[in-house]
Amino acid sequence: MKKKNRNFMEMEDCVVLFADEYLNDVEGEKLEELCDAFLMKGVKKLIIDFSDTGLINSVGISILVGIMDKLKGGKGVLLFSGLKKVNHDIFNMLGLTKNVPVCKTPQEALKMIEGGSPRKLTVQ
Amino acid sequence: MKDEPLSGAPSGGEFFGREAQLKYVCGRAAEKDIFRGIYLLGRRWVGKTEFLRRVREELFFSQEVVVPVYYQFKGYSDAGDFAEDYLREVIRQYIAFFEKDPHLAKQELSLKGLRRLLENGNMEDLAGIVARHAECKENSDHIAVFRNAISIPAIIKGRAKTPLFLILDDFDTAGRISLYKDGPSVLKEYMDSLASQNIPFLASLTSSWILSGGFFPASKTEVIPLEGLKEDESLPMMIKMCGQYNIEFDTEILALTAKALEGSPMYIRNIIWAARKAGSGLSDLREFVELYVKEITEGDIAFSIRSALSLKGLDELAVLYACANSKKGVSKEELKERFSLAEADIRSAADNLKYTGLLTGSLGFVRWAGDRVVRDFINYMYETEVKGRDAEEVKTDLRLKGLREGFSMQSAKVAGALKDDVAELLKMFNGQKAPKALFRNLLPPKGVGPEDEITLPYIAGCFDAGKKDRPGEISVLISQGFHSTRYDETHGVTWIVGIKEGMIPVSVSAVEDFTRQSNLLMEKFKITTVARWLVSREGFTREAALRMDTEGVWATDYEKIRVLKDIISEGKPETVSIGASLKEFEMTLPTRSRAELVAANTAGEIASEMGFDEDSAAEIKTAVIEACINAFEHSKLKSANVHLRFVVGSRGLALYVQNAGRVFDSLYLPQKQVLEGGAEKRGWGIEMMRGLMDVVRFEKVKGGTRVVMVKYLKKNGEGRDEEKK
Numbered sequence: 001m002k003k004k005n006r007n008f009m010e011m012e013d014c015v016v017l018f019a020d021e022y023l024n025d026v027e028g029e030k031l032e033e034l035c036d037a038f039l040m041k042g043v044k045k046l047i048i049d050f051s052d053t054g055l056i057n058s059v060g061i062s063i064l065v066g067i068m069d070k071l072k073g074g075k076g077v078l079l080f081s082g083l084k085k086v087n088h089d090i091f092n093m094l095g096l097t098k099n100v101p102v103c104k105t106p107q108e109a110l111k112m113i114e115g116g117s118p119r120k121l122t123v124q
Numbered sequence: 125m126k127d128e129p130l131s132g133a134p135s136g137g138e139f140f141g142r143e144a145q146l147k148y149v150c151g152r153a154a155e156k157d158i159f160r161g162i163y164l165l166g167r168r169w170v171g172k173t174e175f176l177r178r179v180r181e182e183l184f185f186s187q188e189v190v191v192p193v194y195y196q197f198k199g200y201s202d203a204g205d206f207a208e209d210y211l212r213e214v215i216r217q218y219i220a221f222f223e224k225d226p227h228l229a230k231q232e233l234s235l236k237g238l239r240r241l242l243e244n245g246n247m248e249d250l251a252g253i254v255a256r257h258a259e260c261k262e263n264s265d266h267i268a269v270f271r272n273a274i275s276i277p278a279i280i281k282g283r284a285k286t287p288l289f290l291i292l293d294d295f296d297t298a299g300r301i302s303l304y305k306d307g308p309s310v311l312k313e314y315m316d317s318l319a320s321q322n323i324p325f326l327a328s329l330t331s332s333w334i335l336s337g338g339f340f341p342a343s344k345t346e347v348i349p350l351e352g353l354k355e356d357e358s359l360p361m362m363i364k365m366c367g368q369y370n371i372e373f374d375t376e377i378l379a380l381t382a383k384a385l386e387g388s389p390m391y392i393r394n395i396i397w398a399a400r401k402a403g404s405g406l407s408d409l410r411e412f413v414e415l416y417v418k419e420i421t422e423g424d425i426a427f428s429i430r431s432a433l434s435l436k437g438l439d440e441l442a443v444l445y446a447c448a449n450s451k452k453g454v455s456k457e458e459l460k461e462r463f464s465l466a467e468a469d470i471r472s473a474a475d476n477l478k479y480t481g482l483l484t485g486s487l488g489f490v491r492w493a494g495d496r497v498v499r500d501f502i503n504y505m506y507e508t509e510v511k512g513r514d515a516e517e518v519k520t521d522l523r524l525k526g527l528r529e530g531f532s533m534q535s536a537k538v539a540g541a542l543k544d545d546v547a548e549l550l551k552m553f554n555g556q557k558a559p560k561a562l563f564r565n566l567l568p569p570k571g572v573g574p575e576d577e578i579t580l581p582y583i584a585g586c587f588d589a590g591k592k593d594r595p596g597e598i599s600v601l602i603s604q605g606f607h608s609t610r611y612d613e614t615h616g617v618t619w620i621v622g623i624k625e626g627m628i629p630v631s632v633s634a635v636e637d638f639t640r641q642s643n644l645l646m647e648k649f650k651i652t653t654v655a656r657w658l659v660s661r662e663g664f665t666r667e668a669a670l671r672m673d674t675e676g677v678w679a680t681d682y683e684k685i686r687v688l689k690d691i692i693s694e695g696k697p698e699t700v701s702i703g704a705s706l707k708e709f710e711m712t713l714p715t716r717s718r719a720e721l722v723a724a725n726t727a728g729e730i731a732s733e734m735g736f737d738e739d740s741a742a743e744i745k746t747a748v749i750e751a752c753i754n755a756f757e758h759s760k761l762k763s764a765n766v767h768l769r770f771v772v773g774s775r776g777l778a779l780y781v782q783n784a785g786r787v788f789d790s791l792y793l794p795q796k797q798v799l800e801g802g803a804e805k806r807g808w809g810i811e812m813m814r815g816l817m818d819v820v821r822f823e824k825v826k827g828g829t830r831v832v833m834v835k836y837l838k839k840n841g842e843g844r845d846e847e848k849k
Contacts, residue, residue: 057746
């Protein structure tokens with residue numbers, strides 16, 4: 001069952017969250033609140049999709065790290081998708097991609113969740 | 125509710141601040157039956173009147189618990205005159221509050237008119253007070269007039285559940301109003317009337333004598349001291365005012381102005397108005413001193429002080445002059461001898477001056493309690509009017525004194541310990557060129573030429589190599605940097621800097637001590653490329669300087685440190701090489717959320733136009749965003765703007781982002797903040813800029829910090845990594 005919203009899409013036990021076109025402090029906090037809400041509801045598989053995100057600033061990145069922290073140590077699964085090259089490079093530069101798998105699309109991320117080993121996908 | 129300013133309220137928030145104190149007092153005022161009185165104690169012209177008027181304005185429009193009534197005690201000496209003025213003000217403001225019409229508070233009405241207004245508004249009890257006032261006045265019974273007027277707050281309290289909240293300005297002056305000729309002041313009876321009816325009030329005081337006079341039970345009062353505005357409060361307002369009036373300014377000079385004027389809103393505002401009137405700026409010390417001297421001798425400040433003091437003769441001026449220039453105070457005997465004054469003259473002068481708040485007295489001594497501006501005014505008056513000196517000559521003295529004090533304030537501001545100065549200076553090293561003569565003690569400069577200059581390194585960080593054990597010993601700073609626009613091992617350099625505080629020049633044994641320490645440090649930290657530099661407040665003995673030449677240790681004394689700092693502050697860094705400059709764009713951003721996007725989009729457009737590919741343009745945009753948010757975050761003032769310059773060159777794009785603020789401290793934090801385990805969550809902005817751009821450099825410029833970033837255009841087949849090599 002799919003439930004689609006402007007900011008997220010629920011797919012069975014997984015949720016795809018869509019980041020804003022500019023991920024700054026305000027938009028980052030909104031994203032974090034959305035994550036918190038789903039985590040509270042017991043959702044443990046999250047995909048953050050950046051297909052619409054052209055720009056990310058360092059505060060936005062700090063917030064993403066905060067989200068990663070919440071899912072650390074087997075508490076959940078987190079994947080990123082749709083990163084533009086510049087943002088992928090930044091995530092690489094700052095070491096985020098070492099801890100979170102990155103896929104081209106949310107669909108690819110979903111497949112990875114369905115087929116991959118949960119341990120490998122768990123935020124380290 | 126009619127949202128208009130009340131009579132006498134300050135204009136449109138031009139200069140105020142003190143939000144927290146205002147909120148506190150308004151909160152206390154609106155509490156029911158908790159307290160009886162607040163005293164706002166502060167010296168003259170510190171902003172008490174403005175504060176009280178703001179309190180009234182706030183209470184008038186934002187609550188219904190109390191009726192705020194502002195009354196300023198004026199120079200009445202007769203209880204009857206005071207009573208009529210008080211009665212009119214209180215009643216007018218009471219009606220204005222209930223009608224929610226600020227105009228009524230300002231409206232001039234005859235007693236008859238006031239009475240009619242009260243009768244029409246079904247306030248017969250108050251109309252009766254006005255009628256009684258007229259009757260007592262006709263009978264010349266001033267005491268009855270006074271007692272009738274001061275009963276108004278109690279009557280109002282009795283007729284409605286909303287009591288008055290009296291805001292009493294210049295309350296000290298009440299001590300000057302006599303109940304009857306040669307009788308006591310009205311103060312005690314007035315305070316008794318408030319205490320017996322539990323009427324809450326806020327009263328401003330210039331001196332504390334009322335507090336110790338037992339006029340009101342201490343347990344039921346609260347004293348709030350009001351001091352001059354702090355620099356961080358006054359500076360934004362000064363910058364705003366200068367902006368409004370198109371006055372050219374330097375932030376440091378404004379800060380110095382605020383400090384020299386002890387944060388007094390009245391003085392600060394007058395100096396800025398004077399600058400506007402004279403078409404002058406506030407961008408260097410001389411301009412400030414010129415305006416200051418003019419203001420305190422013949423300007424609005426002088427006029428205000430003169431009016432407020434209303435000196436009754438030269439005796440009073442002499443007493444003020446003597447006290448203003450004595451640190452410990454002046455005894456009555458000294459005054460008698462020095463100015464040939466009789467005991468009665470001294471007593472009369474002291475009594476009159478008590479209300480000015482400029483003097484305090486105890487144990488037979490009279491001490492100065494005023495500020496430096498009034499002191500300068502008094503000195504000018506005394507020198508010209510009593511000593512008969514030429515006004516221009518005295519003004520010249522004042523200018524010299526102002527410049528001397530200003531310079532010492534400026535140096536005190538940047539000074540602190542020599543070690544802190546040097547550490548700050550090291551952090552400003554950014555590839556600038558500096559005369560070699562500043563790093564040698566014996567060799568005079570040979571002329572200007574590349575061989576006489578040294579290129580300073582880019583310093584990434586600076587730390588203390590350990591505390592000295594004994595005073596007079598040399599303390600050591602280690603500073604790490606590189607001689608290139610990018611850091612790598614081959615360009616790395618370490619500066620070991622010895623600092624000698626104290627008043628004794630560096631001796632040969634101190635040099636030996638420093639070289640020994642630096643050798644140990646080189647060994648300990650495995651330093652290969654090193655520059656050793658010894659800085660001394662009092663310079664070096666000839667023998668020590670010769671030894672340092674032999675050892676290859678650079679030497680700089682305190683004076684040269686200041687020169688070096690000036691050179692570096694002027695911002696003469698190595699220029700960025702982007703080929704011939706083709707176009708330039710400039711932009712000013714307010715410190716607002718998402719304002720950085722405007723700059724990023726502009727940079728993106730320029731980059732695309734220049735032929736950068738989409739990915740590189742996106743990298744430039746992200747770097748610009750980081751530079752802007754860093755500039756916003758590190759601005760000294762949250763209201764300050766950020767200036768951007770985009771220079772299009774034949775080989776690349778140079779971006780300059782400048783704020784009015786501190787050095788970006790995060791620059792000097794360790795670079796390794798990349799996510800690894802429990803990584804830090806902030807401080808990645810600079811890391812990102814460095815990763816996205818080919819050159820990133822931070823420059824300390826006059827009044828702020830500038831980030832310079834360069835992105836080179838790729839030639840066909842050339843990768844980014846290759847360029848960076």
